[in-house]
Every structure is written in C-alpha cells, then in structure tokens.
Amino acid sequence: MSAFVSRRRFTRAFYRQSSLVVAQRLLGCYLHREVNGVELVGKIVETEAYGPNDEACHAFRGRTQRNAVMFGDGGYSYVYFTYGMHHCFNVTTSEEGTGEAVLIRAVEPVVGLEMMRQLRPKASREVDIANGPGKLCQAFGLSRGDNGLDLIESQELFITIGEALSADAIGVSTRIGISVAVDHPWRYYVKGSNYVSRGKPSGG
Numbered sequence: 001m002s003a004f005v006s007r008r009r010f011t012r013a014f015y016r017q018s019s020l021v022v023a024q025r026l027l028g029c030y031l032h033r034e035v036n037g038v039e040l041v042g043k044i045v046e047t048e049a050y051g052p053n054d055e056a057c058h059a060f061r062g063r064t065q066r067n068a069v070m071f072g073d074g075g076y077s078y079v080y081f082t083y084g085m086h087h088c089f090n091v092t093t094s095e096e097g098t099g100e101a102v103l104i105r106a107v108e109p110v111v112g113l114e115m116m117r118q119l120r121p122k123a124s125r126e127v128d129i130a131n132g133p134g135k136l137c138q139a140f141g142l143s144r145g146d147n148g149l150d151l152i153e154s155q156e157l158f159i160t161i162g163e164a165l166s167a168d169a170i171g172v173s174t175r176i177g178i179s180v181a182v183d184h185p186w187r188y189y190v191k192g193s194n195y196v197s198r199g200k201p202s203g204g
Contacts (some may be wrong), residue, residue: 002051005041005111006160006161008161009151009152009158009161012074012076015073015074015151015152016074017074017093017094017184018075018093019049019093022049022102023049023094024165026104027118027162027165027170027189027190028043028164029043029159029162030044030110030159030160030161030162031043031044031107031159032158033087033140033142035119035141036115038141039112040109040111042109042130042136043107043162044104044162045107045189045193046104046106046131046193046195046197047102048102048103048186048187049102049186050186051100051186053072053099054174057101058080058099058101058186059099059101060093061188062068063099068081069147070090070096071098074093074141075091075093076092076148077091077092077146077147077148077154077157078147079143079146079147080144081144082103082134085202086135087143089104089137089140089142090104103133105133105136105197106189106195106197108183109126113126113127114169115130116130116140117129117152119141120135120138120139127194129193130147132197133197134198138141142199158174168191170188170191171189172187173185176199176200
C-alpha cells in the first residue's frame with residue numbers, strides 16, 4: 001500500500017452530517033474495495049449530494065424496499081441498479097429516519113489498476129476506468145449485493161480519510177443526468193482532475 005493512502009476512517013458522527021457537508025469532505029478521500037483478494041483503492045474526485053425536500057433524491061417519496069438503507073444511520077453503502085444498465089454507489093448521511101446520501105461519481109485509480117482494467121475492459125485509457133458512477137461500480141466490482149454495508153466496520157468496502165481540500169480547490173455545479181431538481185448546485189469535484197466524469201451538468 002502506498003504510504004500516502006490513509007488508513008484512518010471517519011467516525012459515525014461525520015456521516016451523520018448533511019449530505020452537502022459530507023459530499024464536499026469526501027473529495028480527496030479514498031475508496032477501498034477488496035475483489036478476489038486484491039485491494040482496489042481510488043481517490044474520490046467527484047460527488048453529488050441528495051437530501052431532504054429534493055425531488056431527485058430516492059427518499060423523496062418515502063421509504064421503500066429499494067431505498068430503506070437511506071433511512072438508516074449515516075455511514076452505510078447504498079447501491080442501486082438504474083436504467084437496467086449499471087449500478088451506482090452512494091454513502092448514506094444524516095441521522096436515522098432522514099433519507100440522505102452522497103453519490104460517488106468518480107475516482108482516480110490509485111491501487112489495483114490491473115484488476116480494475118480486467119473489470120473495465122472497455123476502458124482504453126486510465127482516465128476512463130472510473131470517471132462516472134456506472135464505470136466506478138464496474139471497476140470496483142460493486143453491485144446490489146454490496147448494499148447496506150457499514151463503511152465504518154466493513155473490511156471489504158470502506159472509505160479512509162484524505163487531506164481536506166480548500167474551498168478554492170473544489171468545483172461546484174448542478175448535478176448530472178437528472179430531470180428534476182436540476183437547479184441545485186450540489187455536484188462537487190476536484191478542480192483540474194482529469195478523472196472527473198464527462199457528463200454535462202443539468203441546465204449547463
């Protein structure tokens with residue numbers, strides 16, 4: 001493991017904050033995943049927040065079997081299948097009873113690149129391996145079977161603390177790929193990163 005990759009995890013209290021706060025703080029942190037005994041690590045470079053009174057949030061119309069984990073405590077994985085095509089990985093936030101989450105949209109591969117390439121054979125360039133939520137889940141082997149994992153306790157899927165970015169280093173825009181609540185500036189990304197997704201912000 002490279003020395004610069006932290007092994008410290010956030011506390012539950014961190015994840016119990018608003019999705020808007022957590023989405024920004026997760027930038028520069030590290031997503032860890034074990035696939036067939038191989039550790040994969042990616043630096044988080046793009047996130048989106050989904051919270052209360054947000055029509056684009058899966059929890060907006062209340063609890064269902066699909067989104068139940070969102071109404072639990074903060075700090076759990078919420079993985080869903082969308083458009084019959086790909087999975088998306090989210091981190092639950094806020095306290096129990098409040099449906100909020102942060103979508104992890106893109107990471108920069110750090111450790112386990114060879115395995116990621118095997119899982120994402122269509123990616124001809126390193127920058128395209130995990131520069132989008134569906135691509136990320138493919139590269140890290142994430143599926144609905146990983147829904148509801150405790151990111152604080154799990155040894156197969158977790159996030160470790162990275163260096164906090166300054167406000168000047170964080171880009172902000174409207175979210176991508178949604179048709180409602182398109183004006184909220186709740187997408188955050190690391191400015192200058194080549195690993196950010198290429199999707200066009202809503203209304204942008």
